[in-house]
Amino acid sequence: METASQIVQYLLSGLSTGAIYALIGLGFAVIYNATGIINFAQGEFVMLGGMLTLFFLTDMNLPLVPAVMLAIFSSTAVGTAFERLAIRPLRNATPLSLVIITIGASILIRGQAMLLWGKDTHALPPFSGSDPLEIAGATILPQHLWIFAVTIVIIVASRLFFTYSIAGKAMRACAYNPRAAGLVGIDVRKMVLFSFVISSAIGSMAGIIVAPLTMTSYDVGILLGLKGFCAAIIGGMSSGLGTVIGGLLLGVLESLGAGLISASYKDAIAFVVLLVILFVRPEGVFKKTETERV
């Protein structure tokens, strides 16, 4: 009985961490699907979400809701500026140089955050109390429910957006073949910008809902970004369910690994999974292999 409730606890903890990885992974996937580049600055938007909320809450003395709104808005503005200033002028560059630019941007954003807000770690107050809730002998916090709820809303919304809206379909078209998309009248550059807007908004939201649990500081983006990247790889860089399941899987594996084997292998587990998938199924676990017609 004791072990059963232990397992439930591992699963719940894993799922809640996994949901965060999934959200960050979605940010990677959205940009990858529109531009073909991997945006390594994605983790910094997660950091910006948390740090900006804190800034608006404590330095500007705003209530929680407007602070969160403003934080998402400002991180999205940073994402937009990043695309306009660093990605668009170099549209003809190879994906590799663009990827390197995103790494540069992440270092720049992190450095700026450090200069602005210092190197301290900060905690956000939980959105709705910190009294634990019991589920089948395991406990979670109200904040975990927020994480699950926000993740589900974002997944459903992005699913609807990409399948049914004109803009979503246009973005998918750009990903598939930017040239052809341009020929049928889709403004490819606008779609690229749009993908940065969406992914920085998703990233900052992830950063905000996670900050009351995991704390935030100028450098939280590195590891969270990497884990999100893992999730996206497992999911085959799909901007839908694949990445979400990838994130959840990663979170659960980590938690079970830490609980049943040893916590020393926690990060190793994530990266072994990543490597195995890159070797065995580089197109992701859930993606059907595409056949290319010659």
Next chain:
Amino acid sequence: MSGIRCRVFFSLLFVVLTACPALGAPPVKIGALFSITGPASFLGEPERNTAQMVVDEINKAGGIKGRTLELVTYDTQGDATKAVQAATRLIKEDKVVAIIGPSTTGDTMAVIPLVEKAQIPLVSCAAGIKITEPVKKWVFKTAQNDSLAVARIYEQLKKRKISKIAVLTVSDSFGASGREQLTAQARSHGIQIVTDETYGPKDTDMTAQLTKIRGTQAQAIVCWGTNPGPAIIARNVKQLGLNIPLYMSHGVSSKKFIELAGDASEGIILPSGRVLVANLLPNSDPQKKNLQKFVKDYQARYKAEGDHFGGHAWDAVMLLKGAIERGGDSPAAIRDQLEQTRNFSGIGGIFNYSAQDHAGLTMDAFVLVEVKKKGWALVK
């Protein structure tokens, strides 16, 4: 010809003399290596601030025997390679007579061979026990050994009749050193470690490890880490409803920990240097005066709370000051005088260096404090 040369010489001399109005005795150059940026910046930054503050204070009060101190500080970024480069520069180019720092045990171990070879005294601000054990001729340190903190905790556990504990340490050098000491001293204190868990310095959820601990016979948890990990652990413990005492290390003995852990910090006990509870100490405490002065000065200058990390640098500068006052400014004399320091009331404790002991502190350097109503209370 010689007349012209002579005139040129004197006019040059005149220019030099007027250009440097304070050309009395040259300042005594002291080097400092701190991890001001990078992962260990929480150590290096207060240390740098404090060292500069103390040096300025000494100079304002007329220096040491009329000679001012000059502090040459380099940032090691917590990187052993950079620490070695900076130490070489201090010794070869800046020609300092003594070095304070580095902030971390890793950096310190890396520069020890250099200072031993160059015969320059080093007063490290790192805590690792291997820095001064075995004793190295030119190396001293001010930070309290982890072993003293562990002894303090174990002593209290024994008083509470707790014999089975779970150990949860961070997987970096600080956690590894704590873990080593916790395991090494357990037997002699009659304590059994029923489970030994670790977590990563950047981990964001430790419920898995704590769930595992909940399934054991542990009567208390001892956690060894620096912020933010222990704060997350405190919250996770509360989330899981674990009703056993939680002990932390001196690595989180700052207001920051209470701020991060929030309500979950209530009742947590940890060993700390006296600086945290300066105002709670009895007036008979010999350290009280210096502690209060340090806290007040730091607050006035940096608008932040002086912590025990800064205290390590305070002790290092003041120990050097004492040595230079007594024996002059040659590296060898400074070393000899440092070794003879007795009953020096610093921030970290009362220092008594000797030929066999270059760490200089006893278990009394730590007091146990408990978090009560978002503040600290002394544990009797």
